Amino acid sequence: MKKIEAVIKPFKLDEVREALSEIGVTGLTVTEVKGFGRQKGHTELYRGAEYVVDFLPKVKLELVVTEAQVEPAIEAIIKAARTGKIGDGKIFVMPVEQVVRIRTGETDEQAV
Numbered sequence: 299m300k301k302i303e304a305v306i307k308p309f310k311l312d313e314v315r316e317a318l319s320e321i322g323v324t325g326l327t328v329t330e331v332k333g334f335g336r337q338k339g340h341t342e343l344y345r346g347a348e349y350v351v352d353f354l355p356k357v358k359l360e361l362v363v364t365e366a367q368v369e370p371a372i373e374a375i376i377k378a379a380r381t382g383k384i385g386d387g388k389i390f391v392m393p394v395e396q397v398v399r400i401r402t403g404e405t406d407e408q409a410v
Contacts, residue, residue: 299362299363299364299365299393299394299397299406299407299410300362300363300365300368300391300392300393300394301360301361301362301391301392301393301394302359302360302361302362302363302368302371302372302375302389302390302391303358303359303360303389303390303392304358304359304375304379304387304388304389304390305331305333305356305357305358305359305387305388306356306357306359306375306379306386306387307356307357307379307381307385307386307387308330308355308356308357310357310378310379310381311328311357311359313378313379314359314374314375314378314379316378317374317375317377317378318361318371318374318375320374321367321370321371321374322367323361323363323367323371323374324410325361325410326359326360326361327359327360327361328357328358328359328360329357329358329360330355330356330357330358331355331356331357331358332353332354332355332356333353333354333356334352334353334354335385335388336384336385354385356387359375362394362397362410363410364407364410368391372389372391375389376389397409397410
């Protein structure tokens, strides 16, 4: 099993969720986050004063999938989240040693 973390633009969340649902991903966690990469933030004017916005709003998705779902999930996220502009985000894939569903005690693939 693998854990996939994807940091994407907030307005792409619904498209990514639908794309993952279509390939059989049954659950994910969404967190509103802020960050920057090559985008590096921007300056804004507010009531005549200029200020720098260092951290841009993003959404972080976390999902645990079976080995067979890893590549389709990555492809679905890329296809749905890509705008072709800087700041589209990143995907991280990590191994998962164990999963336990608290309610039933099911473990590993039965718990996903």
